[in-house]
Amino acid sequence: MDELTITPGSACQGCGAALAARLAFKALGPNTIRHGVPCCPDSATMTPRGGGGVFEGGGAALTGTWRALKAKGITDVQVVGFFGDGGTYDIGLQGISAAAERNENIWVITKDNEAYMNTGNQRSSSTPLYAMTSTTPVGSVIKGKQTGKKNIPMIFAAHHVPFVATASVGYPEDLIAKIEYGKTLTGFKMLIIQSPCPVGWRYDPAKTIEVARSAVQTGIWPLYEITDGEKFKLTYKPRELKPVTEYYKPQARFRHVTDEQLAGIQEDTTKNWEKLLKSDELGQLLI
Amino acid sequence: MVVGIRIHGRGGQGAVTASRLLATAAYYDGKFSQAIPMYGTERRGAPVTAYVRVDDVRVRERELVHTPEIVMVLDPLLSTRQTMADDMAEGGLLLLNAAYPPEEVKTGGNIRVATVNATNIALETLRRPITNTAILGAFAKAVGWPKLESIEKAIRKQFSGRIADMNVEAIKRSYDECSEVIPAPVKIAGESEAIAVGGYGVLKDVSSWRVFQPVIDMDKCTGCKNCWIYCPETAIKWTDENKPEIEWRKCKGCGICVNECPVGAIEFKRVEIKNE
């Protein structure tokens, strides 16, 4: 597997998203056309670019490329959108949902750093509950984001597309395996990669992998895959979850979160994990 | 009389904040001022230049400062480069973040120079290499204005609580530790090279980003490949001897490999800057 990102890129030191790009394109291989929409880091790859990067148009741009290839009888190329959470969860959601419903033969890979980092850390609908961003600051009246993170993988599972999965830069083998499996499928494929951002999440850049791993080990970011909107598999199953405080404490974006609030998060996380465990046992997604 | 100031730094060192603090402090001194930042997207390590104009009357023009009377450099590696003195006014002042005295400054020209070890001050007062306030005190000393109280007031307007206190300590120390201002020891300007410290997209060499750098102890290394797989910049190559090797132009000094080595074979060492 060759390295396909052109490095060094413009990302900050210890950028999780840059690692997500590196791992994803390594696994996708050279026979790939990449679409990007505005986001950071603007990881360049040795694969061709498919379009002009209209922020609101990710799903449509992928559709256009895939349909042109199809019209020409070319079906072995991976048509890949590598977007930020802003591009997938927010401004581009409508177009991506439409592409999923049409079951376009494309990939939507999202490096999820849980805010709009390119413009300086503003909240997105992927920003978790209570997190401090520049548009959800910690003030004297309101402290951090007041709503939770949008559950995008489950929304796309409900589109009944061939493949939806989560991944983490803390688990490279899992990430790569999911892309390799997805490459064998025809139709719409989505991969959401949690990609810690030391600048926005406010932790020491050396800890990017540690933070990513702890999200998985605490059940905050479970690793799973859903095929055809039904078949469910947890791809990482610790015997016991670590307490969520292990994930929250090192990140200064959560510094103001109270113990009471943490207890609430713990409760929700455990509940969600138990549901996923049950789905995993059945091999069938329970909603 | 209008005074033009140019500030060089990299994203994360606070050059833009420095320009605003300086403009605000000058305003508290009773001057009119304007702080103009120049940057693309706000990425760490990306090049940042900011300009300040200080005048006795309200500033109207909007062009950048093209022949600065004062240039202030926040980054120690940039401080060794002749480019910093480009287009300076005759007899202008070049204030560098450097660990050596002004007598050892190699930047040439008909200019005056002063140095302060802002990185050290920042690491000791803020515990991070954010050098903006750690050089502003030296500015006040070397230039003779703004008043230290004005900078402190500007800092307390920008920051609050403990952060403000730490920054105030940084300016005070920097004021005290600033060197003498002397005529540049080298009279003739050397060759000035364009400097790519950062940018958008693909870069050639990010060596200048490192404040600390990973040093691998090959005897301890078990060849587990952790450092290799987790490096975001593919800066770690895998050798035929089944060992990691760092490609220095790609390494940003993030410390991920240091943190992820299971046997502690990688040490994170402060980079020494050679003044050549």
Added chain:
Amino acid sequence: MTGNKAAATAVKLARVEVLSAFPVTPQTTITQYLSEFAANGEIKGEFVNAEGELSTQVIVQAASRAGARTFVCTSGPGQLYMHHPMHSTSSSRLPVVMATVHRGNKSMQPDHTDLMSQTWTGWIQLYCENNQEILDTHLMAYKIAEDKRVRLPVAIGYDGYVLSYTAEPVEVPSQKSVDDWLPPYEYQSILPKDYDPATGGRGFGGGGRDPQQGWITHHEALLNALPVIKEINEDFGKVFGRKYGNGLTETYKTEGAEAVMVAMGSLAGTARAAIDNLQADGKPIGLIKLKCYQPFAVEDFKEYGKKFKAIGMIDRNVCLGHGGAGYRLIRNSLYDMDERPKVLQFHAGLAGKEVRVGDFERVGEKILKAAKGDKVSQVEWV
């Protein structure tokens, strides 16, 4: 205070009730300042961090219709993306106020393409030279937009980076003085209990049999806004001690000048410095600052046409395949005069290209040459 902080501060002072924004460089920090105000309880309004610019415009449109004082802000690509609903905001005659922090479509750096591309949506467009003017213009914009004789949305354009991120002293009026000057927005209720099915609520759309009526009404409303903008500028000056020419255009050192250059936005500041230098050298040239671009101050320019032998328009834009936006309007204004001055076109500062005092001096000399009757090229890219 940066230009973006000045805008956010004005919005706070105006007691805006519904705000919506989506981040985009170089507008972003307005959103951040407003978020901080909201988090600290300094603004009571509803702040919607929407999922994209299209929604931000629709949110304030609907909120304005429901009677709220509103604010929205954007730059470059975001401005282009919200084009569609901008039409219905203005044709519904809703007094939305919007800040456009200019970003060129071909770079992060500013030119006026983003806002000028919206010309056909029929908003009032006001441009600002410095950060004080940004704050003041936002306050005036609410008064203009909500004036019963106007009832139109107002867009305030100012250059990204050059103003948005540049810090300079700004005088902030007291909350009380703003409250006294800017009364709450008076609107027509859309509540079910007040609804009159006979009129269908407010209807500025078609009306009557003429399908063009909507356009006619909207166009006339813009033209009728001209004297109101002047009046509100005068009044602002009386109360706050600062005004901007006659509200539409401003002359600078035009006394005894034979020719003038016309500049918009932050370029006007640099142009002033050039005019000072030129006049110090005995060169008879002055400056006209074009503040209100839409509606266009045709009458002002007719007057200038009588006074000056040559006018040079400096456009930070190009309507591709047509030419500069300001230039075409100025020439159009002068066509019916018996004796017309020379009108020259300069394109400058597109994609954020820096324009220096020296550039303006050169421009000034060329305009003076034209005034003397020398032959010079008609169009120049500075």
